[in-house]
Amino acid sequence: MRAAFPYLGRGSWLASRDPRVLLVAAILFVIGASQLRDSRQLGVVLVLALGYYCTARIPWRAVRVQWIYLLAVISFFAFFNTLISGGRTGTFTGAETHVLFTLPPFGAEISAEGVSLMLSQVMRYAAVAAIGFPIAYAIAPGDLGVALRRLGVADKIAVMVDLTVRFIPTLAGEFAETIDAQRVRGYDPTARKGGPITRLRRLAPIFVPVTVGSIAGAEDTIDAMDLRGFGVGRRTWLRHLKFDAFDFVLLGLFVLFAIVATFLNVTGRTDHYLLPFLV
Amino acid sequence: MTTTAMGQSEGTWSVTTRVIVYAAIGAALYALFNWLSFGIAMPGTNDVSIRPHYGLLTFFGFAFGPVVGFLTGFVGNVVGDQLTGWGAFTSWQWSVANGLAGMIAGLFPFWMASRMSSPGSKAVTAAVAGVVATVIGFLFIFVELVTQQEMGFNAILTTEYIPTVIGNSIAAAIVTPILVLAWEPLREQLGR
Structure with missing residues (x-):
């Protein structure tokens, strides 16, 4: 994916x-x-x-x-x-x-x-x-993060957008892995049985581990950023526009x-x- | 153990490292699921489709505060629209509406803190927060009365607002409490 x-x-x-x-x-x-x-x-x-x-x-x-x-x-x-x-x-x-x-x-x-x-x-x-x-x-x-920063968007928000773009491929990989893992346990992601509410609840085995796993994994990123003093002073960007x-x-x-x-x-x-x- | 950075306060509207990273995760998940497009059509309706991932933004708002909720909805929708090729600003009003819904969901834990003593009551509050946030947040799309003058009030109400609010409210009412119940034990374990 x-x-x-x-x-x-x-x-x-x-x-x-x-x-x-x-x-x-x-x-x-x-x-x-x-x-x-x-x-x-x-x-x-x-x-x-x-x-x-x-x-x-x-x-x-x-x-x-x-x-x-x-x-x-x-x-x-x-x-x-x-x-x-x-x-x-x-x-x-x-x-x-x-x-x-x-x-x-x-x-x-x-x-x-x-x-x-x-x-x-x-x-x-x-x-x-x-x-x-x-x-x-x-x-x-x-370039998206630095462009937003140079447009006057706050450093933290620019970093947030940058992180979002960077997280997407990683999360897509985790999503694919979760589907495979649940499939091994007998989960059928293509099942079309039941009404919309049933089908919605049936997505929980995919949504919950991907979401909660991502949040738990985010703790490492938060610790790494905090340890480097993120947000306590003015940030510099490697790329100049x-x-x-x-x-x-x-x-x-x-x-x-x-x-x-x-x-x-x-x-x-x-x-x-x-x-x-x-x- | 987590190190707390100096100089970063943890108020409702503070933008700390934690807020940045949670918002980025939320927005990335929302954008990704938007791209994968999990629409579930409602039987007997023309254009009401439930997007389960909508519950993500009300969950992120409810669990991590209004700033995370707004950024998850707004940035997630903008990036998701870009990923699908719809264009970041083609439907900017929908991105703002998503952001507002996430933000309002994020205000509920502060307003209703006294009613969330048990995991069950927290889940119920999360479901209510998701629905109320959707109903209020998506009122923003009526800005199209100014930006899209071809759209009359009735057209916006019947073809956009009501179908969206119905579909998203169902998703928020089911997915938000499920995620809150799944997140609570982990949150306590992590000491958040």
Whole structure:
């Protein structure tokens, strides 16, 4: 079982950026994209986001399943939202809708407004995902802690995130060992008998030893850190990060995007756009 | 025996070495199980699925305090979303909601210390804490009314909040006390 962040973007232009840029860019992008509602603006933003994503050179074959899953889930929820709201949310709240057709058996309305809202929602999510994917695949896992620290996150929290990433492969190994050990004792992890509560309780022979064993094992880590005086003084990091000119330009563009999106939102220039060909 | 580091106080909101390591373990476990995705579908429902590992974050909060609970939920969900390829910030509001649920579960032992005299009462309190923390913590997802204006109140309530709270409450009510009962003897043995 291999549970770790695959560094798929290694060697790409985006991976050679300071990791802080990727983290701050994603936060600024979420701030900006959350304020945009017009599907034409979101369309432009999505294209730019995909351009940014491509600079990470993440092999399509390696993330194809993730993209399909993500788009399917987003589309499902957006469609469900359309069914429930009938297109009477956002800018179209209280407006008369243009019903395209109704779905049996309850006669749920699919309106031009609903489809327009669905499009905005799917494009926003896809754009945010395109900016977020490189954090997983174009930042060296070992750089995450120091990047957070240099962004002003407290030393202890930065170390905690670093430890989390480092613990995952170890715990995945312990999990696999526990399943094997319980299987030897007659436990069947694939059993599908019983209701959800029974099945939930049946997971206890896996969950309990892995969790309690990990906590007990953590005592050694705590002792080792305490003995080295962790947390009693300022911590230094071996890895040094430095912005270059490209980093500043990239960050500047994301800051500009957040400012423009805020301006459009505050001045009411990003209302939901009703797709004209549906009316 | 454990050495206690100088200068690190052990208050409810202190961030000590112990808090850091327990939170890292909790977040790593939560992220790992998120990645393995143990969803158990509820019969007769469309999209209610019980995620047993959700009980981990309410357990970590209940057993080790609100800071550990928040970090386990928030960082665990962020890292888990990254592992599955969903993206760390694609659903940031869910990560915050998970963190809040863990934090609220972590406040219960302080509020209800007098009612936890025996392991049985502690387990019952843990189950209650898990459910209450889930119901309150996940109210945060209504922030989508601002960030996802396409989502109406009814849509968030019926497609997101209620199914999630039902599934997670069941997981928290069953898994949290099981883990509390398993952890208690070891905790006493370790002298925590």
